[in-house]
Amino acid sequence: MITADCSILKEHLPLIDTRLEQLLPVNGPGSSTDVIKAARYALLGPGKKLRPSLTLASYLLYHDDPTPILDAACSIEMIHTYSLIHDDLPGMDDDDMRRGRPTVHIAFSEATAILAGDLLLTHAFGTLADMHLPSDIKLRMISEMSRFTGGFNGMIAGQAMDLQSEGKALTESALEQLHSLKTGALIELSVLFGVLGARPPENEKALLMKFAKLYGLAFQVADDIADILHPEEKHGKTISSDLANNKMTYVSLLGLDGASKKAHMLISEAEECLRQLGGSALRLGAFLELLKS
Numbered sequence: 001m002i003t004a005d006c007s008i009l010k011e012h013l014p015l016i017d018t019r020l021e022q023l024l025p026v027n028g029p030g031s032s033t034d035v036i037k038a039a040r041y042a043l044l045g046p047g048k049k050l051r052p053s054l055t056l057a058s059y060l061l062y063h064d065d066p067t068p069i070l071d072a073a074c075s076i077e078m079i080h081t082y083s084l085i086h087d088d089l090p091g092m093d094d095d096d097m098r099r100g101r102p103t104v105h106i107a108f109s110e111a112t113a114i115l116a117g118d119l120l121l122t123h124a125f126g127t128l129a130d131m132h133l134p135s136d137i138k139l140r141m142i143s144e145m146s147r148f149t150g151g152f153n154g155m156i157a158g159q160a161m162d163l164q165s166e167g168k169a170l171t172e173s174a175l176e177q178l179h180s181l182k183t184g185a186l187i188e189l190s191v192l193f194g195v196l197g198a199r200p201p202e203n204e205k206a207l208l209m210k211f212a213k214l215y216g217l218a219f220q221v222a223d224d225i226a227d228i229l230h231p232e233e234k235h236g237k238t239i240s241s242d243l244a245n246n247k248m249t250y251v252s253l254l255g256l257d258g259a260s261k262k263a264h265m266l267i268s269e270a271e272e273c274l275r276q277l278g279g280s281a282l283r284l285g286a287f288l289e290l291l292k293s
């Protein structure tokens with residue numbers, strides 16, 4: 001199971017946490033509202049910050065100072081947190097616990113949780129627009145964030161497919177499409193932001209994006225396996241919401257052994273991308289190691 005104790009995550013965590021705190025300040029007329037408190041509760045809580053770490057690590061393959069890309073990394077964590085707040089709502093997965101604590105609608109209220117998610121989604125785009133990067137790069141990031149997180153070919157499309165899949169048997173390719181969008185798209189965007197900031201040669205960009213695609217799917221397969229092997233550690237309760245909501249997972253489709261083989265296959269292919277890149281790119285292998293534990 002992935003924990004924030006892993007060194008690649010620990011390396012970036014203080015920088016990300018400090019900046020997230022600054023980006024969601026307690027000031028302005030809205031600051032006394034529960035919505036800001038709820039957004040801060042979720043965003044500054046004990047998440048692993050895996051996606052912003054991926055952005056920083058991808059960018060740092062080409063540069064020494066992560067400062068120029070830090071807000072882009074933080075904007076991804078805002079989107080991720082909004083998606084979790086909304087996913088936990090009674091109308092969606094109906095989860096009471098997340099990261100070992102009550103979910104936002106339990107700790108505050110359902111209406112506050114909806115607004116806190118909306119706040120983080122909106123603020124993510126504003127954060128990108130306000131960055132100190134050339135305008136063409138910022139515009140591309142804003143456009144890609146909309147595409148990768150949206151409802152046509154992004155995270156919301158995956159979530160919509162997930163909602164419609166309840167109680168249905170899916171083929172492996174349908175499950176793969178669902179998860180590549182629902183979970184994978186944001187992970188791909190995390191690497192893409194590092195790449196857009198660093199501007200590596202085209203062939204290296206292609207290999208990094210192939211790595212990101214494989215990693216996004218491997219992350220979901222590993223998550224499905226962890227749901228079965230470590231349910232309490234993951235959710236603070238004994239049954240995963242996918243099982244409770246009668247949703248198909250890689251484990252229910254392929255069995256535990258089959259899902260483990262699938263994860264290994266995806267991880268090996270992702271490792272091959274890093275081997276082809278060589279040099280400092282091998283550092284990204286640490287993210288793959290997280291999925292093996």
Ligand code: GRG
Nearest residue numbers: 047048049050083086087099156159182183223
């Ligand atoms: C509601 C628009 C909308 C989208 C929701 C991503 C998503 C789409 C829902 C999350 C459901 C879920 C738990 C999927 C499994 C993979 C996943 C995203 C796990 C949580 O990511 P971690 O482990 O979480 O990086 P932390 O808590 O560390 O931030």
